[in-house]
Amino acid sequence: MPTALTVNGKQVAIEAEPDTPLLWVLREELGLTGTKFGCGIAACGACSVHIDGEIARSCSVALADAAGKAITTIEGLKGPDGTLHAVQQAWIDIQVPQCGYCQSGQIMAAVALIKETGRPSAAQVDAAMTNLCRCGTYPRIREAILAATGQASAKAGAA
Amino acid sequence: MGFKRRAFLIGGAAIVGGGIFALQYSDHAMRGDAATLSRREKAGSFGAWLHIGEDDSVTLLTPHIDMGTGSPTALAQMASEELDADWSRMSVEAAPAESAFGNAWLGKGFLTDASNGSALVAAMPGSVWSLLARNLVHQITGGSSAVRFTGQMGVRVLAAATRLALVEEAAARLKVPAGELTTKAGVVSHAGSNRALRYGELAMAAAERTLTAAPKLKAAKDFALIGTSPPRFDVPGKVDGSAQYGIDFALPGMRVATVMAAPVRGGKLVKVDPAPAMAVAGVEKVVQLDDAVAVIASGYWPALKGLRALDPQFSDDGKGGTTTAAMFAQQEQLCAAELKDYAAPAGSKLVEASYRAPYLHHAMMEPFALTAHHKDGKLDVWGGLQDPLGSKAEAVKLSGLDADAVTFHPMLLGGGFGRKLPGQIEILAQAVKLAMTAPYPIKVIWPREEEVRQGTYRPQTAVRFKGALGANGKIAAWRSAFAQSMTFEAGAPLLYDLPDAENTYAEHKSHVIVGSWRSVEASQHGFFNESYIDELAHAAGADPIAFRKAHLAKDSRAHAVLDAVAKASGWGSPLPAGTGRGVAVVESFGTVSAEVVQVSLREDGYPRVEKVWAAVDCGQVVNPRNAEAQVMGGIVMGLSAAIHEEITIDKGAVVQSSFNDYPLLTLAETPQIAVEFVASSAPMGGLGEPGLPPAAPALANALFAATGKRLRSLPIRAQAGA
Numbered sequence: 001m002p003t004a005l006t007v008n009g010k011q012v013a014i015e016a017e018p019d020t021p022l023l024w025v026l027r028e029e030l031g032l033t034g035t036k037f038g039c040g041i042a043a044c045g046a047c048s049v050h051i052d053g054e055i056a057r058s059c060s061v062a063l064a065d066a067a068g069k070a071i072t073t074i075e076g077l078k079g080p081d082g083t084l085h086a087v088q089q090a091w092i093d094i095q096v097p098q099c100g101y102c103q104s105g106q107i108m109a110a111v112a113l114i115k116e117t118g119r120p121s122a123a124q125v126d127a128a129m130t131n132l133c134r135c136g137t138y139p140r141i142r143e144a145i146l147a148a149t150g151q152a153s154a155k156a157g158a159a
Numbered sequence: 160m161g162f163k164r165r166a167f168l169i170g171g172a173a174i175v176g177g178g179i180f181a182l183q184y185s186d187h188a189m190r191g192d193a194a195t196l197s198r199r200e201k202a203g204s205f206g207a208w209l210h211i212g213e214d215d216s217v218t219l220l221t222p223h224i225d226m227g228t229g230s231p232t233a234l235a236q237m238a239s240e241e242l243d244a245d246w247s248r249m250s251v252e253a254a255p256a257e258s259a260f261g262n263a264w265l266g267k268g269f270l271t272d273a274s275n276g277s278a279l280v281a282a283m284p285g286s287v288w289s290l291l292a293r294n295l296v297h298q299i300t301g302g303s304s305a306v307r308f309t310g311q312m313g314v315r316v317l318a319a320a321t322r323l324a325l326v327e328e329a330a331a332r333l334k335v336p337a338g339e340l341t342t343k344a345g346v347v348s349h350a351g352s353n354r355a356l357r358y359g360e361l362a363m364a365a366a367e368r369t370l371t372a373a374p375k376l377k378a379a380k381d382f383a384l385i386g387t388s389p390p391r392f393d394v395p396g397k398v399d400g401s402a403q404y405g406i407d408f409a410l411p412g413m414r415v416a417t418v419m420a421a422p423v424r425g426g427k428l429v430k431v432d433p434a435p436a437m438a439v440a441g442v443e444k445v446v447q448l449d450d451a452v453a454v455i456a457s458g459y460w461p462a463l464k465g466l467r468a469l470d471p472q473f474s475d476d477g478k479g480g481t482t483t484a485a486m487f488a489q490q491e492q493l494c495a496a497e498l499k500d501y502a503a504p505a506g507s508k509l510v511e512a513s514y515r516a517p518y519l520h521h522a523m524m525e526p527f528a529l530t531a532h533h534k535d536g537k538l539d540v541w542g543g544l545q546d547p548l549g550s551k552a553e554a555v556k557l558s559g560l561d562a563d564a565v566t567f568h569p570m571l572l573g574g575g576f577g578r579k580l581p582g583q584i585e586i587l588a589q590a591v592k593l594a595m596t597a598p599y600p601i602k603v604i605w606p607r608e609e610e611v612r613q614g615t616y617r618p619q620t621a622v623r624f625k626g627a628l629g630a631n632g633k634i635a636a637w638r639s640a641f642a643q644s645m646t647f648e649a650g651a652p653l654l655y656d657l658p659d660a661e662n663t664y665a666e667h668k669s670h671v672i673v674g675s676w677r678s679v680e681a682s683q684h685g686f687f688n689e690s691y692i693d694e695l696a697h698a699a700g701a702d703p704i705a706f707r708k709a710h711l712a713k714d715s716r717a718h719a720v721l722d723a724v725a726k727a728s729g730w731g732s733p734l735p736a737g738t739g740r741g742v743a744v745v746e747s748f749g750t751v752s753a754e755v756v757q758v759s760l761r762e763d764g765y766p767r768v769e770k771v772w773a774a775v776d777c778g779q780v781v782n783p784r785n786a787e788a789q790v791m792g793g794i795v796m797g798l799s800a801a802i803h804e805e806i807t808i809d810k811g812a813v814v815q816s817s818f819n820d821y822p823l824l825t826l827a828e829t830p831q832i833a834v835e836f837v838a839s840s841a842p843m844g845g846l847g848e849p850g851l852p853p854a855a856p857a858l859a860n861a862l863f864a865a866t867g868k869r870l871r872s873l874p875i876r877a878q879a880g881a
Contacts, residue, residue, distance in 0.1 A: 034400015099227025136795025
């Protein structure tokens with residue numbers, strides 16, 4: 001019995017064991033490899049996606065629990081005309097990524113935070129942005145979230 | 160720069176070159192290979208590394224993979240600068256993992272460094288370097304080397320020669336002296352006759368020219384692109400999920416395998432009953448390897464479930480009694496023995512101290528993953544490793560196939576930090592072994608737990624210091640002895656001018672495998688040396704920066720970066736009680752970095768790092784915005800290690816398994832970081848690593864200033880009482 005869910009606006013029916021983590025459904029069944037495997041225990045956030053608009057670590061959400069829900073991955077953030085989401089554009093403007101592996105999850109977490117708070121304070125950014133980055137891009141993640149919400153300092157905009 | 164005129168004709172296509180890069184092709188087979196591998200339709204090929212298309216596009220093939228440092232963009236800037244190319248038409252690609260592209264410049268750079276740029280090394284013909292690169296099968300991204308070696312010695316020279324070939328071709332066509340021609344944005348112009356030719360029009364013919372003069376590199380004052388910050392090429396694909404890392408590769412019909420190796424290094428797989436795994440839906444096969452068990456399944460999840468269902472028995476190679484505490488005790492005995500007879504000079508004050516640093520794991524965010532496919536006598540391997548060429552050579556050996564039958568396809572790395580260097584890439588052997596007998600492609604993915612437990616850690620190190628302060632308040636003598644299981648550079652070189660200094664190394668044998676960890680020896684030895692000199696400064700009653708400067712030449716790079724960081728951080732200005740500042744300065748990979756950390760304590764005893772200032776002398780900065788990011792990243796990783804990270808050993812095996820028990824610094828713990836590059840005429844230094852080493856000692860020194868308690872072992876978490 002396939003499991004039905006919506007991914008990036010499209011209805012899909014997945015033939016996989018109900019305990020399969022959503023992460024592996026996205027990556028191996030749907031080929032959406034922008035969502036990354038980091039630890040499998042919801043500790044690093046590389047696999048962050050939105051489930052019905054809420055941030056979730058997809059390595060620890062079973063397919064059965066995602067049934068009937070609307071999933072958004074990094075591939076689904078762009079507008080219908082291909083325009084980047086403001087957070088993605090800020091990530092480019094501030095040149096956030098280094099190796100880039102954690103950045104899909106970081107961007108998904110930032111988008112969810114901004115959706116919830118509008119213009120997050122520094123404390124809200126610190127509290128919400130718990131995804132790990134080994135390259136150490138945290139200072140620029142902060143800067144890009146400010147830039148995406150019109151709170152950029154003069155320095156942030158400078159090339 | 161010795162430049163010999165030379166053109167190599169290879170089967171109709173030609174490669175123009177000279178000096179170092181031409182000698183890459185000093186043997187026929189190699190230059191033929193390189194030309195074949197890199198030949199493109201409708202493009203002139205310059206030294207195989209640089210291509211100019213008839214459509215004016217310029218492509219640089221770099222031997223360095225993208226592991227996040229931004230070096231491919233910096234190398235393209237260097238090429239475009241010397242070429243006077245149109246930046247909007249510039250792109251960069253990874254060179255094929257074939258020996259013709261072995262990175263001779265890397266070897267030359269390191270040996271030139273190691274010999275202090277001796278005339279002998281400088282005079283060695285390029286063919287020697289080429290041979291060296293080929294023999295060592297080097298195509299390494301590591302050692303903070305891409306820009307300072309490959310870029311400075313290779314790419315700039317090649318691009319300058321290419322520009323000259325284009326100018327000479329234009330001179331011949333326009334029938335004017337080459338000296339009357341200028342180049343800009345991919346066009347050769349003759350102002351006198353108001354005529355111009357595009358590079359794309361000239362490239363095919365220019366690539367077949369023999370140069371009549373030696374190319375000249377631009378002076379720094381003439382740089383238009385080097386020293387500016389165009390956006391990195393790799394960033395757009397990293398914000399929309401389209402960038403393909405090794406773990407993302409997939410083929411039709413591919414199976415996924417996951418593995419567990421002997422928890423104690425050196426142990427073997429004794430026995431395993433495959434039945435519990437075979438009972439898991441999707442599992443197809445359990446394979447017993449020499450030291451590991453692998454489960455092959457339709458996907459990662461069933462493979463992991465199958466693996467977890469198994470109860471494999473491993474031997475421990477007699478190492479099952481080893482613990483971290485026992486190893487530190489042995490190391491400290493070795494250090495004490497080295498210095499037991501040392502007595503300080505008469506009239507001086509002896510200052511003794513012992514320090515420890517734990518094993519550290521790389522914890523790159525992308526766990527190991529590699530895909531291999533053996534079909535029709537050919538083996539293809541896809542993945543992100545720091546040495547594609549070395550990986551290919553290893554795959555050739557493992558498969559028993561001819562080199563021609565094996566292809567390694569380099570992909571993006573989700574971090575490397577030294578773990579993905581050759582020597583201990585177990586997953587390569589696993590993937591090749593599984594693929595050689597399988598009728599389908601296999602992607603091997605390591606669970607995070609395997610990745611943490613089967614590391615090549617930064618060495619666990621103990622050190623003992625016996626130094627002496629003279630009556631003049633300066634260091635009269637410095638003795639240090641350290642013990643670790645292997646050393647790359649015999650510790651880190653001391654920056655200071657000391658009258659009587661000795662550092663000795665005692666080998667502490669261990670079955671725990673160690674390797675290069677971002678900044679290598681400079682990280683733990685930077686912590687030791689810069690903490691200990693801080694102790695000496697306090698023992699002398701001196702200001703830590705003034706004390707360091709008193710032991711440095713006034714015109715030294717270290718003196719200059721200390722001055723810069725003191726100024727930026729407001730060093731010496733009053734701070735609230737319970738808040739302290741600490742400083743450290745470390746040279747690594749040809750770059751000198753000084754950092755000041757300002758810290759207070761949280762209620763739970765953890766440090767609250769408030770701000771970090773860095774002043775860095777890396778010579779010419781190619782891309783300042785990316786350079787800043789590299790230094791910031793190094794500081795974050797240095798603080799992360801200092802506060803949180805340790806790998807411990809119990810019963811011979813690694814205790815930690817994932818980010819729950821090997822935590823990394825979080826965004827909330829990350830301080831404000833201000834980075835300043837000090838203007839310098841020093842030779843270009845590296846940047847991927849040198850920001851890291853001063854962070855830990857500057858933090859420890861700041862904590863001493865804040866609390867009066869000297870930290871002599873890391874991580875701080877273990878002592879924070881939280």
